[in-house]
Amino acid sequence: MKKIFLAVLMLATFILSGCGSQGKEESKDEPQATAKEDTQAEAAQDVKGNLKISMLNVGQGDAILIQTGKQTILVDTSDTDERDLLVKELEKLAVTKIDKLILTHPHADHIGSAKALINPSKKELSANPYLEKISVAEVYDNGISASSPLYKSYMKAIDAKGTTYKALKVGDTLDFGNSVKFNVLYPTPELVDAVNGGQKSDPNNESVVGKLTYKKFSMLFTGDAEKEVEASLLANNKTKDLKCDVLKSGHHGSYTASTKDFIAAVNPSYVLISCGPDEERRNTYGHPHLEPLENYLAQGIDEKNILCTRWNGTITITSDGKNFSVQPENNEDWVDKWIKKKQKDKKK
Ligand SMILES: [Zn+2]
Numbered sequence: 059m060k061k062i063f064l065a066v067l068m069l070a071t072f073i074l075s076g077c078g079s080q081g082k083e084e085s086k087d088e089p090q091a092t093a094k095e096d097t098q099a100e101a102a103q104d105v106k107g108n109l110k111i112s113m114l115n116v117g118q119g120d121a122i123l124i125q126t127g128k129q130t131i132l133v134d135t136s137d138t139d140e141r142d143l144l145v146k147e148l149e150k151l152a153v154t155k156i157d158k159l160i161l162t163h164p165h166a167d168h169i170g171s172a173k174a175l176i177n178p179s180k181k182e183l184s185a186n187p188y189l190e191k192i193s194v195a196e197v198y199d200n201g202i203s204a205s206s207p208l209y210k211s212y213m214k215a216i217d218a219k220g221t222t223y224k225a226l227k228v229g230d231t232l233d234f235g236n237s238v239k240f241n242v243l244y245p246t247p248e249l250v251d252a253v254n255g256g257q258k259s260d261p262n263n264e265s266v267v268g269k270l271t272y273k274k275f276s277m278l279f280t281g282d283a284e285k286e287v288e289a290s291l292l293a294n295n296k297t298k299d300l301k302c303d304v305l306k307s308g309h310h311g312s313y314t315a316s317t318k319d320f321i322a323a324v325n326p327s328y329v330l331i332s333c334g335p336d337e338e339r340r341n342t343y344g345h346p347h348l349e350p351l352e353n354y355l356a357q358g359i360d361e362k363n364i365l366c367t368r369w370n371g372t373i374t375i376t377s378d379g380k381n382f383s384v385q386p387e388n389n390e391d392w393v394d395k396w397i398k399k400k401q402k403d404k405k406k
Pocket residue numbers: 119120165167168282309310
């Protein structure tokens with residue numbers, strides 16, 4: 059019976075990791091896997107017991123869902139005018155409880171739906187009825203207060219609902235359940251105090267940065283952190299502590315992030331970028347930019363392992379803590395074409 063089960067599990071793993079040319083299995087040790095008491099359907103659909111990370115296709119903003127089997131964590135909530143996309147994605151993944159909502163920094167393309175998730179109004183519910191099914195247990199941010207109505211609205215929602223709230227700083231560790239940990243690498247308490255004390259705020263460079271680890275698997279979450287933060291991370295961490303299997307490209311693939319030195323230290327085998335199509339007014343920036351892409355390739359990252367929601371749709375990582383696979387919704391080879399276009403634009 060066990061043998062049959064193992065065969066089924068291996069088949070499911072093969073199907074999951076092998077449907078697309080980009081959905082490659084990264085083998086670290088021996089081949090996958092110890093048999094768990096899952097049914098075939100569960101193994102194929104949800105990889106139960108494993109870690110699942112989905113960079114959601116929400117347009118120009120950021121929203122990354124982490125499901126550990128014990129907890130569901132959402133990192134950022136995209137923009138207000140991208141709410142329909144976010145809620146659709148959460149509904150597709152049958153998310154009802156968000157155990158931890160992490161807001162990297164208070165720009166609109168990251169906290170756009172925080173308030174509506176925590177304490178939706180009647181209007182918000184009538185626009186997106188699925189919001190009624192979702193509850194948020196705990197909220198985390200960088201502890202730097204902002205003056206925007208969006209920031210104030212989610213702080214008010216936390217108060218109204220009595221939601222647990224905590225500010226994250228370097229050295230904190232969040233337990234995501236099932237041996238999945240999130241080590242906070244940024245911001246520093248000195249920075250938080252200085253900005254709250256009146257120093258001019260630079261929200262991108264106050265982003266919560268954290269390294270998620272699940273046994274041997276790791277992913278770096280960067281929010282919109284730019285070169286300044288990357289330099290600080292390099293100065294304050296050992297290279298081996300920055301090393302990750304997967305990097306969330308800082309600041310939507312902007313040239314303001316992803317320096318050569320930083321990419322060399324993280325040395326990821328996959329890079330995931332979140333940004334929207336050009337025709338959407340949000341990506342007037344032309345993300346992703348040429349320089350980060352060139353830096354990724356120069357570091358030896360396989361072109362097929364650079365994925366972007368703009369072309370690849372929602373990108374899903376699954377890991378059993380030993381191996382991992384990355385599965386884009388759409389298998390589109392865009393990197394080479396996009397680099398050529400960007401190089402041509404540069405010459406104009
Ligand atoms: Zn952003």
